[in-house]
Amino acid sequence: MKNPHHYTISTWQKAKPIALGLLLCSSLSFAQSGKPVIDAIVKESTNNSQLEKLAHELFDKIGPRLVGTPQMKTANDWAVAKYKSWGIDARNEKWGQWRGWERGVTHIDMISPRVRSLEGTMLAWSPGTGKKTVTADVILLPEVADSLAFVKWLPSVKGKFVMVSANQVTGRPAENLKEFAFKETIDKFKADQAAINLAWAKRVKATGHTAKTLAVALENAGAVGVVTNYWSAGFGVDKIFGANTKKVPSVDISLEDYTLLYRLIENGTTPKISLHCESKDMGVVPTFNTIAEIKGSEKPDEYVILSAHFDSWDAASGATDNGTGTLTMMEAMRILKLVYPNPKRTILVGHWGSEEQGLNGSKSFVEDHPEIVKNLQALFNQDNGTGRVVNISGQGFADSKNFIPRWLAPVPDTIKNRIKTSFPGSPSAGGSDNASFVMAGAPGISLGSLGWAYGNYTWHTNRDTYDKVVFEEVRNNAMLAAMLAYMASEDPQKTSTEKAEGIRWPGFVKPNRGEEFKK
Incomplete structure (x- = not known):
């Protein structure tokens, strides 16, 4: 009812x-x-x-x-x-x-296997790189059997950027798919993304960490930066929140560029990026x-x-x-x-x-x-x-x-x-x-x-x-x-x-x- x-x-x-009188009679003159x-x-x-x-x-x-x-x-x-x-x-x-905290400039470039300036944003309260530019290989958080296997893998992050977010099947928002795609196409996108999200959640859980503590473990093991993507389900749009790292930068890279790096790694090519980001800790x-x-x-x-x-x-x-x-x-x-x-x-x-x-x-x-x-x-x-x-x-x-x-x-x-x-x-x-x-x-x-x-x-x-x-x-x-x-x-x-x-x-x-x- x-x-x-x-x-x-x-x-x-x-x-x-x-x-109408029942509702307003007592206040009609007031109005x-x-x-x-x-x-x-x-x-x-x-x-x-x-x-x-x-x-x-x-x-x-x-x-x-x-x-x-x-x-x-x-x-x-x-x-x-x-x-x-x-x-x-x-x-x-x-x-x-x-x-x-005060944000300074951020600039991110892929320099291998080709040159491309990447769209990205340093997360709030993130440490910067100081006045220098950091150049390093980019790797993915791996699939590990359990937290012991993760601890064994951790030393391999030294001197590298680590990607810690799931991939996205498409960067097209739902309204765009609804306008142009067959229902079967939409259903497949949804099913594929659900499977990716589930697999990634299991990948993170196997490390024995939450998203927050994972970033700290990576920086403590010598990673030079943590790379994320928080897609906001619209063309070119990401949500930007706060960093969990205390010593190395955390940056969000746009879906379009994050998935580029992801595909390169998944297909056997190790991309290299340069990151220059400045911030000031003000107590x-x-x-x-x-x-x-x-x-x-x-x-x-x-x-x-x-x-x-x-x-x-x-x-x-x-x-x-x-x-x-x-x-x-x-x-x-x-x-x-x-x-x-x-x-x-x-x-x-x-x-x-x-x-x-x-x-x-x-x-x-x-x-x-x-x-x-x-x-x-x-x-x-x-x-x-x-x-x-x-x-x-x-x-x-x-x-x-x-x-x-x-x-x-x-x-x-x-x-x-x-x-x-x-x-x-x-x-x-x-x-x-x-x-x-x-x-x-x-x-x-x-x-x-x-x-x-x-x-x-x-x-x-x-x-x-x-x-x-x-x-x-x-x-x-x-x-x-x-x-x-x-x-x-x-x-x-x-x-x-x-x-x-x-x-x-x-x-x-x-x-x-x-x-x-x-x-």
Whole structure:
């Protein structure tokens, strides 16, 4: 049976007068009274959007924002300065520390059996090669009978690069195969890849190591580098995460080039590559959330929060994860300061650090500010790409079926009619920063967006760049965020945090504040 509380906004807008009255009668005048501010938000966003300018400054000039890097701190300081230029109080608030690291240049070439420059990226926090270039043969992790056989083989890695990822049958994404291939071809690709993945998993398991400890064993045995491929199932796209090595470089090589090296080795030719990569270990550095505030005039100790994580992985620019969420909330705050400078409740924006390592910045804020969490009217978080918002869940709160439609009521049809709501919904236990507040029993609402191939092409990849931003969609989201913040701030009712019956609520998971990096 279809959930009776799952409907589109257009559904209840077009409902019979009696049904509509049951849903909105108590707040109709409240919604109507907000129309002048709603109209002003639309006008400012349409006629004077700052999104493209902000995107250029953040994505092109500052770039990615890996926790612990100078670029992350530069971004923190940039955001504070930008808010202050708009007349909004802002600060950087320390939540912990992390391993300090800075990426330098990376260049990889195959020099035998022919010359080809390879596309690759040094993994985050990887050691570099210093100022020198390392040239060596490339070998594959072998098939061994057991861990004893692996230990016996280990000395052969000395002075070599070792490939430790499975091969891929094809670099064509699923949608390309679906458009052109016979079903039999697709089925064969799937079966062949499943067999390869299973065999490779057995190969790694036989060494007695996990993927993490395997890299350490290889470097300790004298390998000059570890070579991986984490294909993101799209043309030319890899996901880039952190290195497990401590002494030698770890690099991800694109599927197209990784499979070239793999085929050469499998067919009896030993390729040779040259690697030059630079990085700087900067010790332990402090880490921050950036917080901006428009003080409430009537209920300053109750809060509405606009939320987006500021950090990113650093293979590209961090544009859609989560630069677009960041810009959405910055633009919403800029507009609110102009058209709604004296809100009833205090409006905060949180640009969180280290979301990518476990929601650490927002969890720390929840721990450090129980008085805000206790008096939170609502938090609105956006963190899944550049697409327009199309889903809002009640996050398991019993009264969400009333307060969310109340806030959406005056939103223009062109925005709200595209949004599906689900009440009471399920509480987030992870995934993005609204979960940090939900786990603490506070109404952290996720603004879920259209995909725009986010999972394959931009989420944690080497292609998450400015050109993937769809600014009309982000403009839509900035307007919506500003409108929701305004309506939640003005609401005469305090949001109920009563939990819906029959829902298992996630417990709060403490943040990692980087204590281990002191050692």
